[in-house]
Amino acid sequence: MRYSGLKVITQGLFGNKGWTPAWRNPAPKADYDAIIIGGGGHGLATAFYLAKNHGLTNIAVLEKSHIGSGNIGRNTTIVRANYFLPGNSEFYSHSLKLWEGMEAELNYNVMHSQRGLINLFHSDGQRDAFVRRGNAMINQGDDAILLDRDGVREHLPYLDFEQTRFPIYGGLLHPRGGSARHDAVAWGYARGADQRGVDLIQNCEVTGIDVENGVVRGVQTTRGAIRAKKVGIIVAGRSSQVAAMAGMRLPIESHILQAFVTEGLKPVINHVVSFGMGHFYISQSDKGGLVFGGDLDFYASYASRGNLPMVEHVMEAGMTLMPMIGRAKVLRSWGGIMDMTPDGSPIIDKTHIDGLFIDAGWNYGGFKAVPASGWCMAHLMATGESHEVARRFKLNRFATGHLLDEEGTGAQHNLH
Amino acid sequence: MRINCPLCGPRDRREFHYYGAEDFLHRPAEGAAPEAWDNHLHQRDNPAGITKDLWYHETGCSSWLLITRNTVTHEIHSAELVADRKVPTP
Ligand SMILES: Cc1cc2nc3c(=O)[nH]c(=O)nc-3n(C[C@H](O)[C@H](O)[C@H](O)COP(=O)(O)OP(=O)(O)OC[C@H]3O[C@@H](n4cnc5c(N)ncnc54)[C@H](O)[C@@H]3O)c2cc1C
Ligand SMILES: [Zn+2]
Numbered sequence: 001m002r003y004s005g006l007k008v009i010t011q012g013l014f015g016n017k018g019w020t021p022a023w024r025n026p027a028p029k030a031d032y033d034a035i036i037i038g039g040g041g042h043g044l045a046t047a048f049y050l051a052k053n054h055g056l057t058n059i060a061v062l063e064k065s066h067i068g069s070g071n072i073g074r075n076t077t078i079v080r081a082n083y084f085l086p087g088n089s090e091f092y093s094h095s096l097k098l099w100e101g102m103e104a105e106l107n108y109n110v111m112h113s114q115r116g117l118i119n120l121f122h123s124d125g126q127r128d129a130f131v132r133r134g135n136a137m138i139n140q141g142d143d144a145i146l147l148d149r150d151g152v153r154e155h156l157p158y159l160d161f162e163q164t165r166f167p168i169y170g171g172l173l174h175p176r177g178g179s180a181r182h183d184a185v186a187w188g189y190a191r192g193a194d195q196r197g198v199d200l201i202q203n204c205e206v207t208g209i210d211v212e213n214g215v216v217r218g219v220q221t222t223r224g225a226i227r228a229k230k231v232g233i234i235v236a237g238r239s240s241q242v243a244a245m246a247g248m249r250l251p252i253e254s255h256i257l258q259a260f261v262t263e264g265l266k267p268v269i270n271h272v273v274s275f276g277m278g279h280f281y282i283s284q285s286d287k288g289g290l291v292f293g294g295d296l297d298f299y300a301s302y303a304s305r306g307n308l309p310m311v312e313h314v315m316e317a318g319m320t321l322m323p324m325i326g327r328a329k330v331l332r333s334w335g336g337i338m339d340m341t342p343d344g345s346p347i348i349d350k351t352h353i354d355g356l357f358i359d360a361g362w363n364y365g366g367f368k369a370v371p372a373s374g375w376c377m378a379h380l381m382a383t384g385e386s387h388e389v390a391r392r393f394k395l396n397r398f399a400t401g402h403l404l405d406e407e408g409t410g411a412q413h414n415l416h
Numbered sequence: 417m418r419i420n421c422p423l424c425g426p427r428d429r430r431e432f433h434y435y436g437a438e439d440f441l442h443r444p445a446e447g448a449a450p451e452a453w454d455n456h457l458h459q460r461d462n463p464a465g466i467t468k469d470l471w472y473h474e475t476g477c478s479s480w481l482l483i484t485r486n487t488v489t490h491e492i493h494s495a496e497l498v499a500d501r502k503v504p505t506p
Pocket of ligand 1: 039041043065068070072075076077078205206207234237259334335337362364365366367368369
């Protein structure tokens with residue numbers, strides 16, 4: 001069914017009885033051309049582009065829980081292309097362009113809102129670094145505007161500019177940055193893939209990967225064995241466990257990242273604001289809730305909930321930056337398991353096993369990457385070659401020394 | 417989360433700084449192959465369950481601790497002083 005404004009009106013007039021499920025609920029077949037392990041944003045986008053760009057439709061996405069149950073439904077939805085290093089810069093630039101066409105491409109309202117992202121700076125040295133980053137963004141063809149303190153004041157009059165710890169010197173505005181509705185992105189890609197013949201198989205956990213003489217043959221699942229010529233591991237925080245099924249050890253450590261949302265309020269925060277020095281960022285959802293978060297809890301963890309010290313730290317940083325939010329009541333907090341790499345950049349690559357591919361290591365920045373990751377992983381699985389904007393996301397780059405350490409924090413998984 | 421430091425007793429998690437997996441203790445010998453350094457610095461078992469990792473008692477006794485804990489439940493099983501470990505002499 002094609003969605004449109006007219007459909008919404010006519011369905012509304014007739015009691016909304018004509019809507020049909022957005023995707024089928026098929027039983028797994030015995031054999032596929034390709035299997036995607038993981039029905040998160042990246043897995044679904046990969047399936048969609050395998051079908052759409054490469055005409056591969058005999059594909060299954062195997063999801064151990066339900067579509068949208070992982071990080072794709074837990075993130076704070078910032079979409080941006082403000083990367084700096086060659087390798088990251090062109091990839092996220094490509095991704096943002098795909099975001100800009102996503103709703104038309106999927107015929108799905110993902111509520112992508114380019115409301116502008118402002119990264120604050122608090123010293124002369126940080127200003128220099130932001131000028132450099134802004135220039136890199138402009139060279140890549142994306143947009144960046146340096147704001148001085150008065151410039152920031154025009155956009156964000158409610159900040160505490162004179163706070164003693166980190167007085168605000170200015171900010172880097174990325175006008176095309178913004179946010180989107182996370183679940184809708186999963187649902188939109190799921191529906192688009194299903195319409196092109198992809199089987200989305202939920203409640204189907206992969207428990208083993210079958211390899212014979214260095215060639216992948218298929219997977220074992222809680223719903224039986226399924227054969228496939230190609231298999232893609234796209235399971236975010238669970239990457240190490242699934243890769244271990246094929247005897248692989250990954251450059252990944254899983255960490256917990258928390259997020260928070262308040263009760264719905266009238267519009268008060270129009271941008272996405274990030275306060276790096278305080279490890280705090282915030283935006284307001286279309287429903288009115290203030291959505292905010294901070295840094296990792298900092299120790300390796302698979303608990304989908306965080307600890308109190310980070311809750312306290314995030315609240316303190318928020319109150320330092322914008323005391324007005326102190327009156328809002330926090331409704332919920334939650335955590336997601338992040339696949340942290342030692343350089344903070346992702347992996348989209350083949351493995352040493354023929355036909356087995358991996359897309360992982362998204363750290364806490366994988367939401368904005370969903371369309372380009374799907375695009376490039378599909379390209380890799382279909383053609384066997386890395387897509388040109390993802391050619392540096394190699395699995396062995398840590399051994400060869402070709403790291404992509406965007407923040408320059410060194411080889412420690414939790415520092416990125 | 418509380419950590420039972422062998423020197424200071426049970427202390428709040430905030431006093432400790434997490435460094436990383438036990439792998440950081442096994443520093444390759446000088447001149448080791450690049451793969452050995454890759455394993456030391458980057459590649460991880462990353463278990464969902466019992467793990468051993470390094471923590472620094474930053475605002476306590478400044479000891480490095482090797483902690484055995486559960487990454488799913490956040491339960492801490494034991495903490496030993498890295499300095500007390502008997503490192504085999506090559
Ligand atoms: C609190 C928080 C805030 C974030 N904020 C942002 C942000 O503002 N901007 C941004 O760009 N990114 C953000 N991220 C990061 C982003 O959410 C992730 O990088 C991204 O969603 C990961 O890719 P995914 O969607 O494919 O993962 P997931 O949705 O986690 O998908 C992986 C799927 O694999 C499934 N799976 C695992 N093991 C198996 C198995 N054995 N068999 C079958 N299926 C399996 C899981 O059930 C899961 O559904 C944030 C993350 C969190 C937690
Ligand atoms: Zn101590």
